[in-house]
Amino acid sequence: MSKQYKTVSLSDEQRIALEALCRRRKVDALVWKRARAFLLLDAGEDAGTVCRILDIGPTVLTEWRFAFAGAGLSFFGLKDYSQRQGHLSVVQEQAVRAHFTAQPARNADEVCAYVLAECDQNYSTSGAAKLMRRLGFAYKKPQLLPAQADEAKQAAFIAKYEALMNGLAADEMVVFSDAVHPEHQSRPAHGWFPKGQKTALKATSGRKRLNIQGALDLETFQFTFVEGEKINAQTTRQMLEKLERNNQTKTAIHVFVDNARYHHAKILQPWLDSPERRVKLHFLPAYAPHLNPIERLWGVMHKWVTHNRHYATFNQFTEAIFDFFRKTLPEKWPEFRDTLGSSFKCNTQSPLGIGCCDGHTKQAPQQRGPWRDISRA
Incomplete structure (x- = not known):
């Protein structure tokens, strides 16, 4: 054997490409032998x-x-990437990362344009997407933050809530209350459908709404609700009275509500101030619906009942909604609970805990970093 053919020297890119080829589940036997031969020679085998x-x-x-x-x-x-065009230096990649951290790109075309203008490198849209992922970016939609939200008030509310939960007596309970107005109308949503077939969802002709005011206990799965022609101080009192009737052994029922006008109605105050009253209202900060877990219950209800579903009559629609609250929610509570009770946060803070079964706050897993406001970016 001639000495000049004893070994070969592969570049890092070539070595990685050939190792990946040899790991493929389906590869031509001859191609695999060729790749294996050069990897062995590169490793020093004669x-x-x-x-x-x-x-x-x-x-x-x-x-x-x-x-x-x-x-x-x-x-x-394989394509030889060892001399590929469009390769950025470490300094250029740092500049690209800094630019798009400060000014998020709306699409890959904007990345292509910036890299071409600033780095004189021509990327395809797919190449730009790979570049952004390699630089630590993900393509996602930011969450809309209320313009008038007060972070300090939200933090104070969370501290007050945690203090209440940590000192909650066995004969006390905490619920979150809100109103929802589901409309008798089909709601198209993403789903798995046969490929190659047009998919349609039949619409309804009416616009009737249900008006439901409810209260959710994250500890016991209990959901108390009333239904009326409209939500006002009267329905609020009916719902609070129902809470007291259904929880005779509780000496205090802490009800967290938003700042809707009917919660502050003058006709409601004498009833709330009566000595025998066990219900105590606690108000959420303004412009902070994310601090009310029952808001997420409405989303779960819609996904379960209205998404990609058609109800020919309003009675069928009403029955499906009530069936969800009376049967599905108690039965599926372990499945729903993580969605409803694991995220309690300020607009710009990491997730915090919310009530768990032992009556204390539970720290949520830190799966996401701090919130970031890109409004001024």
């Missing part, structure tokens, strides 16, 4: 050993070496 391992002749290996010298990775049916 040509004779490689020929014995792969059961090939020495002239075959010589031919492969000459072909690889001229064709590069294309000899294996």
Whole structure:
């Protein structure tokens, strides 16, 4: 065996590409042998050993070496990226990362335009997407933050809530209350449908609404609600009275509500101030619906009942909604609970805990970083 063919030296890019090719579940046997041969030579094996391992002749290996010298990775049916165009230096990548951290790109075309203008490198849209992922970016939609939200008040509310939960007596309970107005109308949503077929959802002709005011206990799964022609101080009192009737053993029922006018109605105050009253209202900060877990219950209800569902009559629609609250919610509570009670946060803070079964606050897993306001970006 001629000494000049003893070993080969692969670049890092070539070595990575050939190792990936050999790990493929489906690869042509001849292509696999070629890749394996060059990896063995690159690892320091002599040509004779490689020929014995792969059961090939020495002239075959010589031919492969000459072909690889001229064709590069294309000899294996791969694109040779060792001399690829559009490669950014470390400094350029840092500049790209800093720019799009300060000014998020809306699409890959904006990335292509910036890299071409500032780095003189031409990227395709797919290449730009790969570049952004490599630089630590993800394509996602930001969450809309209320313009008038007060972070300090939200933080104070969370501290007050945690203090209440940590000192909650066994004969006390906490619920979150709100109103929802589901409309008798089909709501198209994403789902799995047969490929190649047009998919349609029949609409309803009416616009009737249900008006429901409810209270959710995250500890016991209990959902108390009333339904009326409209939500006002009267329905609020009916719902609070129902809470007291359903929880005779509780000496205090802490009800967290938003700042809707009917919660502050003058006709409601005498009833709330009566000595025998066990209900105590606690008001959420303004412009902070995310601090009320029952808001997420409405979303779960819509996903379960109205998304991609058609109800021919309003009675059928009403029955489905009530059936969800009376049957599905108690039965599926373990499945719904993580969605309803695991995220309690300020607009610009990491997730905090919310009530768990032992009556204390539970710290939520830190799966996401701090909130970031891109309004001024």
